[in-house]
Amino acid sequence: MKSIFDNTKFGNLPVSSRIIRNGLWESQFDSQKNLTQDVYDRYEKLARNNVGLIETELISMYTHDRFSDYTHYINSPFFIKEFKEITDLVHEHGVPILAQIGFVNCNVNGKQMMEVNDLTLEDIRTIQADYVMAAKKISFAGFDGVELCVGNNFYLSRVMDPFENTRQDDYGGSTFNRVRMVLEIIKLIKKITGLHVHCKVNLYQDEEDSLEICKILAENGADSLQITRFLSPQYFRKGQNQDMLVNFADKVAREVDIPVVLGGGRSDMDKITDLINNTGIDFISMQRPFVKDPAFLTQWKMDGHGKSECKTCNNCYWKKQSVCLIESNDI
Template sequence: MKDIFDECEFGNLKLKSRIVRTGLWESQKEMGNLSPEIFLRYERLAQNHVGLITTELISIYPHDRFSDYSHSINSTAFIKEFNYLTGIVHQYDVPILAQLGFVNCNVNGRHNISVNDLTIEDIRQIQSDYIVAAKKASLAGFDGIQINMGNNYFFAKVIDPSENKRKDDYGGDTFKRAKMILELIKVLKDNGDLHISCRINANGEETLKIAELLEKVGADSIQITKPSSPQYFTKDSENKNILFDIADEIASKVNIPVILGGGLSDMASINELINSTNIDFVSMQRPFVYNPTFLSEWADGREVESLCRTCNNCYWKKTSTCHIVHDEE
């Protein structure tokens, strides 16, 4: 029987639990650099039973929609500061991935380029920028990267048939729409040993096709999330998270780890899920904002459910702090 706190393999990584902390924003920056509060936050995550940490968003391009609230891969102190952060996490034998993404495409001197207006030169520039970003992540001590191609990030638009109307080799069927990303992953896997995780939207059978293509070119894991905000997980008439079925189907068809992207916050539901489906891993974000140490309380039997109220203030205010906790203090 599987349990939340099983030690298990996650591709080429070893995890001490089945819970993945997924990131969103980082609020305690000091003039664009990491602050002591950020280092403390990651240490508390690593020493309290989390299996895998995915960082808050690291933006590929400056002047992106969320660049004021996220880290930048182009920061002059990126490698030095994040090398210190990953060193803290690794002291507790917890792997950590750098989440890379962008919303606004600003390349080759142009701004806010749409998917359909990308030139081949633009596509090659984006791929090159990701390769450079992955190299920086490797030098900073990360175990891998997560390519954010979900929610409303640019890569989600690239693979979305309602957005991508291109008539060349990078538009049309599922393979062609995903080709830009598939080429990128193949180059990364052929030239390095970073774990490559892909965050993708749940869009029915299209999602399964994309997952199978990602596995074929070498992706090491997949996280299933929602097309819109990652904060809301609508339930159907059977009171079931809408991501359950598609994540379960994908997990049954691919031979790489599949992460359910949120929606559960109590031990009983998670243990039932991992024992009744093909899903082995569950990610969370808001419960860790409320209390970075709650998994230790679960492991010790002091609590069985996160006390996070899912009010979403940490999301709407673009911070990584809980306003309820601060108000109560």
Template sequence: MKDLFDFCEFGELKLNSRIVRTGLFESEREASGNLTPEIYNRYENIAASGVGLIITELFSLYPRDVFSKTSHTVNYTRFVREAKDLTDLVHVYDVPIFAQLGFVHFNKRTEQNLKPEDLTIEDIRKIQTDHIIAAQKMDFAGFDGMQLALGNSYFLSRFISPSSNFRDDNYGGNTLNRLRMVLELIKVIKQNTKLHINCRLNAFDGTEDGMTVEETVKIAKLLEKHGVDSLQITQPILPQFQEYENDEKNPLIDATEKIINEVSIPVILGGRLRKQNQINNILNGTNIDFVSMQKPFVADPSFLVDWKIEGNGESFCQNCYNCISKRTSTCHLKPCSPEYYQKSD
């Protein structure tokens, strides 16, 4: 039987468990972008807890993006030095760490929030170049891999979706063309870095003529063919996909299984898991080998320690989504938080 605390292989990497920690926002960074002692402490607690793989909070590619004020950036002078301290700290616990990279809006001078069809070839080359430069910095900083944000509502997810890419050149139309920009930058990153490349993909997006599981399977196979080392399957936050107490009713599980059946690289199930027995049931009732968690690590970076001891743990996280809606890396319901006491008063 599989267990979430199994030692296992993830491509060429060795993991201490099947749990992948996914980051989102970093509200504790300094205004200049620098990492703070609180950030280092949190990563150390996560690494020491028994997690298998850490994916960082978002590194926002562009300074004027919607998440740039609540995210890390690679565009400050001390990035490589500070990030190297972070990766060295995590590696003490034999835990690999990936840097998450993405952006939501592409702005060009006075032109704001350009759509995929608005981009010139020069704009596409700029986006590719910016990703490649960021990847080289991440490689220098000692990250084991990088995660490309091709899912949720990030810009590249819209570029690869048939419901939002209306280009009529080699970067629009069929699946290969819509993915071409990503495949080209992946090729250069693989040629010039040692990074494991993970792509975060929507299994479906709930939009008319948008991403279906069948379309995601095609994209997953193309990504594998062009050098991607692993995938994380997720979905946009939509009302019809908010919460599933019964595993069998969660369409993301079924979609992830279909993708796993079509590729040979590791695939991570993402989203809304917070019970130890629930995760083990998924691991043993499906062909899924890895699951990711985000909000439970916000509620308590060390919760996996208790899970090892109890054997039937449940995260304190209440899925209230305040950490997401308020774009913070802190829990607003824990007894130690100021919000908790204000609410109690």
């Protein structure tokens, strides 16, 4: 029987828990945009409290594309220095850490808000070169891997979306062609940095095509997958619900030979244990429960059961805060 706290492997990375912390926002900057001691303390607290793997908050590929003042960006002059301190802190506890990178709006080669179908080959090569440069910085900063945001509403998810990408060239049409741009990024990152490449990918409206995308990624260099979906209601694919996501992640996990992570919405230890034992899914990612209490897994491990105190009110998400805005006695 699988346990949340198994010592196991996440691809090439040894982990001591099947729970992955997915980052949200990093609001604890000082006026110079340096990370404050609170951020270092939070990462250290996460790492010493039984998390299997840490994914950072979003690190934006482009300065123009930051969600808020609080979004990290890869071209920050402090990036390598500050994150090297964080990865060192986390590694002291034997926990691997991935840098989560992505972008939403595509402004390249002097052009603004590019649509997927309008990208030229030069634009594609520029984006790919930017990813390689980002991966090099991530490697210098001591990360074990990179999480490519090719799901949710990120731009590269639109490149793979059959409804959005109707290109007639090598980067559109067949499923493989729509994934080609991401595959080339993965290949370059692995060749140049050797980092673990984790892809966060959507269940699109067409489930068969989505499954094919996952299989192509798994067979062509991705080291692990995380199943997610569009986030905002206007993009939310009609009829999708949590059960559909679980069923899809289960199908993917049974079809590919790399770890599959199910993200979002779980907070009860018993239910997670049932899930990992009754599906092919081996890892669960959690976000808001760690905002509520970065140390909750230690309590779960001691008690053998538990439920996060997060109310899933989403205030921290919408207000872009890295701390819970609800007092414990309000819950």
